[in-house]
Amino acid sequence: MKNIGFIGCGAMAQAMMPAIKTSGLDCTLAFSQRNRDHGRAFADRLGVRFVPNNSDLYGQVDVVVLAVKPQQLADLDLALAPGQETPLVLSLLAGTPLGQLRQALGHDRLIRVMPNVAASVAASMTVMAAGPGLSQEDIDLAKRILDTIGRTVILDEEGLDKAGALNGCGPAFFFQIMEACADALVALGIPRAISYEIAAQTMKGSADLALADQTHPAVLKDKVTSPGGTTIAGVCAMEKAGVRSGLIEAILASYGRTKEMSQ
Ligand SMILES: NC(=O)C1=CN([C@@H]2O[C@H](COP(=O)(O)OP(=O)(O)OC[C@H]3O[C@@H](n4cnc5c(N)ncnc54)[C@H](O)[C@@H]3O)[C@@H](O)[C@H]2O)C=CC1
Ligand SMILES: O=C(O)[C@@H]1CCC=N1
Numbered sequence: 001m002k003n004i005g006f007i008g009c010g011a012m013a014q015a016m017m018p019a020i021k022t023s024g025l026d027c028t029l030a031f032s033q034r035n036r037d038h039g040r041a042f043a044d045r046l047g048v049r050f051v052p053n054n055s056d057l058y059g060q061v062d063v064v065v066l067a068v069k070p071q072q073l074a075d076l077d078l079a080l081a082p083g084q085e086t087p088l089v090l091s092l093l094a095g096t097p098l099g100q101l102r103q104a105l106g107h108d109r110l111i112r113v114m115p116n117v118a119a120s121v122a123a124s125m126t127v128m129a130a131g132p133g134l135s136q137e138d139i140d141l142a143k144r145i146l147d148t149i150g151r152t153v154i155l156d157e158e159g160l161d162k163a164g165a166l167n168g169c170g171p172a173f174f175f176q177i178m179e180a181c182a183d184a185l186v187a188l189g190i191p192r193a194i195s196y197e198i199a200a201q202t203m204k205g206s207a208d209l210a211l212a213d214q215t216h217p218a219v220l221k222d223k224v225t226s227p228g229g230t231t232i233a234g235v236c237a238m239e240k241a242g243v244r245s246g247l248i249e250a251i252l253a254s255y256g257r258t259k260e261m262s263q
Contacts, residue, residue: 004145005061005087006031007054007076008068009042012092015120016065016149017046023122023148032057059084063145065113066091066101070261073104088138090128090145094168095261098131098157108133111142112157114164115149116171124150125167129160161262165254173250178203 004020006013009031017029030049033039043050051057058064058078068076070093080086090113091101101110110131115124126146130139139154146152155163178199185195210217225231238244 002027002063002141002145003061004029004063004065005051005057006065006067007033007057007078008066008072009033009039010067010069011117012115012119013065013067014042015117015124016067016115017048019119019122019124019149020145021046021048025145025148027145030057030061055079058087061087063088063090063141065089066093068093070094070096073100076104078105088141090142094164095161095258097262098129102131109138110134111138112160113142113146114160114168115146116168118171119149122148122150125170126150126152127155127160127163127167128152129155129157161258162255165251165258169251169254173247174203 002025004027006017006029009017013031013033017031020027021029028049029046030051031039031043032051032054033042036050036052039050039052042048051060054076055078059080064087066073066076066089073093073096086107086109088109088111089101089105089107090111092113092115093101094114096112098110098112101112102108108131111134112129112131113126114128115126118124119126124146126149128142128146130142143152143154153163178196181199181202182192182195185198186192190198206220210220213220221235225235
């Protein structure tokens with residue numbers, strides 16, 4: 001049985017905690033959060049423990065998930081009472097290097113984690129990067145926890161910053177694409193709600209197929225495009241609009257911002 005505590009209970013903590021709770025993982029869940037009224041309301045709704053003070057939580061659990069914004073790290077002021085064991089810390093903070101976390105927390109039992117909002121439906125693509133010298137037991141424990149919210153891959157810290165520009169930020173890009181696709185159907189007269197359902201299920205089905213099939217996406221695309229048919233007309237329009245290059249630019253821009261934040 002492991003005691004897991006979240007510090008900060010915003011979008012990501014609220015996405016991750018329900019998935020961990022319903023996964024069957026042998027654990028307890030607790031969290032601390034600046035806004036006490038919101039904290040108590042969420043604790044009642046989910047049936048997890050709310051601990052008003054960050055340091056109290058920090059000293060009581062085996063694993064701490066840091067789920068505040070990067071610029072809020074300095075306000076946390078976490079301290080252990082004599083005899084309390086240093087918890088394993090999973091930091092969700094984008095663009096916040098292990099070195100900075102080590103300085104803020106004063107220890108090395110650190111893992112950086114980049115999940116995404118699909119954690120709320122246990123479908124996150126999560127990347128984790130362990131700090132130097134961490135035991136295999138800690139790495140395995142972190143992976144077991146993260147596997148409850150979706151898929152997990154392990155990279156080094158540099159890899160996490162790079163991949164994070166897609167797996168962490170990507171849902172926003174895909175939601176924008178989904179919205180644009182639905183707008184096109186609305187322009188053609190299809191009702192809004194049906195347009196969103198068609199856009200989302202078409203994206204999901206394509207992603208499920210690509211994951212199951214393991215063939216190159218271009219091979220899958222070729223199966224859809226009949227010579228002289230309807231799809232190739234759309235593919236040509238996408239190429240003319242620079243959709244592929246726009247997406248590459250988006251991911252490189254997010255990575256650029258990650259590096260800026262890491263300075
Ligand atoms: N939103 C996303 O899709 C993703 C976010 N992340 C990372 O996860 C972290 C959290 O992001 P969000 O959940 O979006 O942020 P958020 O702003 O929704 O949540 C932050 C929470 O921390 C609380 N908080 C702030 N200062 C505090 C303090 N001193 N003590 C206790 N609680 C405090 C706030 O009240 C809030 O509930 C960030 O570091 C972000 O980089 C990582 C991957 C995806
Ligand atoms: O936008 C951000 O900074 C965070 C990190 C990845 C997704 N959201």
